[in-house]
Amino acid sequence: EAAVTQSPRNKVTVTGGNVTLSCRQTNSHNYMYWYRQDTGHGLRLIHYSYGAGNLQIGDVPDGYKATRTTQEDFFLLLELASPSQTSLYFCASSGEDAEQFFGPGTRLTVL
Amino acid sequence: AQKVTQTQTSISVVEKTTVTMDCVYETRDSSYFLFWYKQTASGEIVFLIRQDSYKKENATVGHYSLNFQKPKSSIGLIITATQIEDSAVYFCAMRGWGGRALIFGTGTTVSVSP
Numbered sequence: 001e002a003a004v005t006q007s008p009r010n011k012v013t014v015t016g017g018n019v020t021l022s023c024r025q026t027n028s029h030n031y032m033y034w035y036r037q038d039t040g041h042g043l044r045l046i047h048y049s050y051g052a053g054n055l056q057i058g059d060v061p062d063g064y065k066a067t068r069t070t071q072e073d074f075f076l077l078l079e080l081a082s083p084s085q086t087s088l089y090f091c092a093s094s095g096e097d098a099e100q101f102f103g104p105g106t107r108l109t110v111l
Numbered sequence: 112a113q114k115v116t117q118t119q120t121s122i123s124v125v126e127k128t129t130v131t132m133d134c135v136y137e138t139r140d141s142s143y144f145l146f147w148y149k150q151t152a153s154g155e156i157v158f159l160i161r162q163d164s165y166k167k168e169n170a171t172v173g174h175y176s177l178n179f180q181k182p183k184s185s186i187g188l189i190i191t192a193t194q195i196e197d198s199a200v201y202f203c204a205m206r207g208w209g210g211r212a213l214i215f216g217t218g219t220t221v222s223v224s225p
Binding site: 050097 | 202213
């Protein structure tokens with residue numbers, strides 16, 4: 001089973017702040033994903049990647065950038081954080097035609 | 112557009128009984144993948160079981176099984192012999208044949224009591 005870790009686990013920032021969320025997977029999966037989870041919406045895909053240097057836009061990309069530096073590492077960047085981005089963020093990884101495995105989540109609060 | 116709908120917000124059952132929860136989906140793809148995930152009280156999201164649309168046999172893993180009714184675009188999750196630790200939020204999700212993104216439903220909260 002894929003091991004997916006996220007850091008930090010909790011983050012508080014102010015409106016306009018700069019935030020980077022980190023994700024690392026150690027099972028050589030090609031695909032990595034960033035989701036946000038909000039009450040009433042379930043999980044929604046922000047960005048995903050199928051390899052180092054690749055980035056694909058998800059369903060709710062506005063206000064977010066992402067970068068995949070290696071096969072293991074995928075970062076989510078909020079350059080001008082807004083209160084609407086207060087959420088629970090999950091990273092996931094998967095193989096080619098397989099289910100996704102999720103990290104433990106990062107709770108972000110934007111004041 | 113693809114869509115996943117879970118209409119049951121919450122279900123309460125007594126330990127050792129069976130719980131069934133519903134999920135309907137919309138897609139134009141002729142082939143697709145369906146998944147169920149469980150989110151525990153700690154927030155952890157755990158993969159439970161999957162059904163590939165081209166397979167006629169319902170998937171079963173441990174005490175989880177699926178009721179796949181393709182003509183009705185329905186994929187129900189059945190948990191038999193429930194335990195207290197089955198208390199969680201259960202999410203249905205779908206992925207199209209050529210896509211990568213999972214489309215999630217809004218979840219069903221299951222409470223198992225002694």
